[in-house]
Amino acid sequence: MxxxxxxxxxxxxxxxxxxxxxxxxxxxxxxxxxxxxxxxxxxxxxxxxxxxxxxxxxxxxxxxxxxxxxxxxxxxxxxxxxxxxxxxxxxxxxxxxxxxxxxxxxxxxxxxxxxxxxxKPKARLWHSDLQLPVFEYQALMTDNNALLQWLLAVRDIGLTQVRGVPTEPGSLKLIAQRISFIRESNFGVLFNVQSKADADSNAYTAFNLPLHSDLPTRELQPGLQFLHCLVNDAEGGESIFVDGFAIAEALRREDPQAFTSLCEIPVEFRNKDRHSDYRCLAPIIALDASGQVSEIRMANFLRGPFDASVEQMPRLYQAYRRFIAMTREPRFRLMQRLNPGELWCFDNRRTLHARNAFDPASGARHFQGCYVDRDELLSRILVLQR
The missing domain is CATH 3.30.2020.30 (NE0471 N-terminal domain-like)
Structure with missing residues (x-):
C-alpha cells in the first residue's frame, strides 16, 4: 500500500x-x-x-x-x-x-x-542477589542481535560483564566502538587504572575506593563506563557495585525527607590536579520530567565542603549520611573479582562502583577504562531495533 x-x-x-x-x-x-x-x-x-x-x-x-x-x-x-x-x-x-x-x-x-x-523502557532495580548478565566478546563483535541484547541489559539493568576479551592493551576500544565513539576526558581516550606514585586520582592508588560515580565534577557525567582487566595478580582489589536507583527508591520509601533533600540541595564536586580544575554543583539525586530517578551523582573523595543555608545544613548532612550508610548495607552490594579477559560495562550515572584495597607487592594489576555517553547507547539500540 x-x-x-x-x-x-x-x-x-x-x-x-x-x-x-x-x-x-x-x-x-x-x-x-x-x-x-x-x-x-x-x-x-x-x-x-x-x-x-x-x-x-x-x-x-x-x-x-x-x-x-x-x-x-x-x-x-x-x-x-x-x-x-x-x-x-x-x-x-x-x-x-x-x-x-x-x-x-x-x-x-x-x-x-x-x-x-x-x-517505555523501565529500569529493573536490583540488589545483592542480582543474576549478573554475562556476554561473550566474540558474539558481541560479530552478531548484531547479541549486541542488541547486551545494550538492552546495560540500559535496563545498568551492570553487565563481558568475557573472552583479548588482553592486549587497547583491545577495549574495539568493543566500546561497537556502540559508538568514545568520550575523551582529561584522563585520555583509554585510561590505565594502575597504582602509580604520581597519581592524579585516588583510582590510581592501591587503597580502597568507596562507592562512587566517575566524573561527578562534570556538568554531564559519562553515561557508560568500561573497565577491562588485562592483568590481576595482586591480592585484593575486588569490584563492588550497588544499584544507585534501587538505593534512591528505598530512601524515598524509608526516609522521604532525606530523599527530597538529596533531590533539592545541590552539592559541589571538584576534580583538581596540576593542570585542570573541574567543578560541578548539582543534587546527588536527579529526577526526570515524570519524577523518576534518572541520575546519581556521588564521589565522596571528590566532594567540596557543603554550601547550604543554615536551615538546610543539618538536613543535608542527615540525608547524605543516610545515603552513604545505605550503600554499605549488604542487601544492596554485589562484589566480584574481575579476571583477565573480562570487563565491566555499567551505567555510570546509575550504578555506583567501588574497589577494595589491594597489595601491589603481591602482583601486577592493570585495568583499562573508557567512557561512552548514554545518548550513544540509546541511539544504537533504536537503530538496531529498526
Whole structure:
C-alpha cells in the first residue's frame, strides 16, 4: 500500500485502521476501528505535515515553522482516503496526508499517552542477589542481535560483564566502538587504572575506593563506563557495585525527607590536579520530567565542603549520611573479582562502583577504562531495533 510519508526513519505498524474523522471547532476527532477516539488539534496536524514542502526528504527534518502558518488555519475538508490515510485539505490550499500507523503512535488522547508511557523502557532495580548478565566478546563483535541484547541489559539493568576479551592493551576500544565513539576526558581516550606514585586520582592508588560515580565534577557525567582487566595478580582489589536507583527508591520509601533533600540541595564536586580544575554543583539525586530517578551523582573523595543555608545544613548532612550508610548495607552490594579477559560495562550515572584495597607487592594489576555517553547507547539500540 502506498501510504503517506512520515518524518522519521522508523516504521510504524498499523495497530488499528482509521474508521472516520469529524471536524470540530479547533480539532479533528478521529475514530479508530477499535473505537478509540483521538482528537488532533488543527495546529498540531499542520505542524506535523510530512509532505516534502514541510519536511526535507533527505534528512527527514522539519522545514516548516508553525509561526509561518496562520494561528486560526482550519481544514476545508478532511477524510480517510482510499489508502487508509488521513487526508486534510487546508483553507490555504495545502494538502496533508498522515499514515495511520504514525498517527496512532503519536496520538495524544489520554488512553494513547498512557499506553505509550506503559511501553517505555523501565529500569529493573536490583540488589545483592542480582543474576549478573554475562556476554561473550566474540558474539558481541560479530552478531548484531547479541549486541542488541547486551545494550538492552546495560540500559535496563545498568551492570553487565563481558568475557573472552583479548588482553592486549587497547583491545577495549574495539568493543566500546561497537556502540559508538568514545568520550575523551582529561584522563585520555583509554585510561590505565594502575597504582602509580604520581597519581592524579585516588583510582590510581592501591587503597580502597568507596562507592562512587566517575566524573561527578562534570556538568554531564559519562553515561557508560568500561573497565577491562588485562592483568590481576595482586591480592585484593575486588569490584563492588550497588544499584544507585534501587538505593534512591528505598530512601524515598524509608526516609522521604532525606530523599527530597538529596533531590533539592545541590552539592559541589571538584576534580583538581596540576593542570585542570573541574567543578560541578548539582543534587546527588536527579529526577526526570515524570519524577523518576534518572541520575546519581556521588564521589565522596571528590566532594567540596557543603554550601547550604543554615536551615538546610543539618538536613543535608542527615540525608547524605543516610545515603552513604545505605550503600554499605549488604542487601544492596554485589562484589566480584574481575579476571583477565573480562570487563565491566555499567551505567555510570546509575550504578555506583567501588574497589577494595589491594597489595601491589603481591602482583601486577592493570585495568583499562573508557567512557561512552548514554545518548550513544540509546541511539544504537533504536537503530538496531529498526
Amino acid at each position: 502506498n501510504t503517506a510519508a512520515f518524518a522519521d526513519f522508523r516504521t510504524y505498524p498499523l495497530i488499528s485502521a482509521l474508521a472516520g474523522v469529524q471536524d470540530m471547532d479547533d480539532h479533528l476527532l478521529v475514530r479508530w476501528a477499535d473505537n478509540r477516539l483521538s482528537p488532533f488539534h488543527h495546529q498540531w496536524l499542520r505542524d506535523n505535515c510530512p509532505c516534502p514542502q514541510c519536511v526535507y526528504s533527505v534528512t527527514r527534518e522539519q522545514v516548516l515553522e508553525i509561526v509561518d502558518v496562520p494561528q486560526d488555519l482550519a481544514p476545508d475538508a478532511a477524510h480517510v482516503d482510499a489508502e487508509g490515510c488521513l487526508s486534510v485539505a487546508w483553507q490555504d490550499g495545502h494538502l496533508s496526508r498522515f499514515d495511520p500507523g504514525w498517527l496512532r503512535a503519536h496520538a495524544y488522547d489520554d488512553e494513547s499517552r498512557a499506553e505509550r508511557q506503559a511501553c
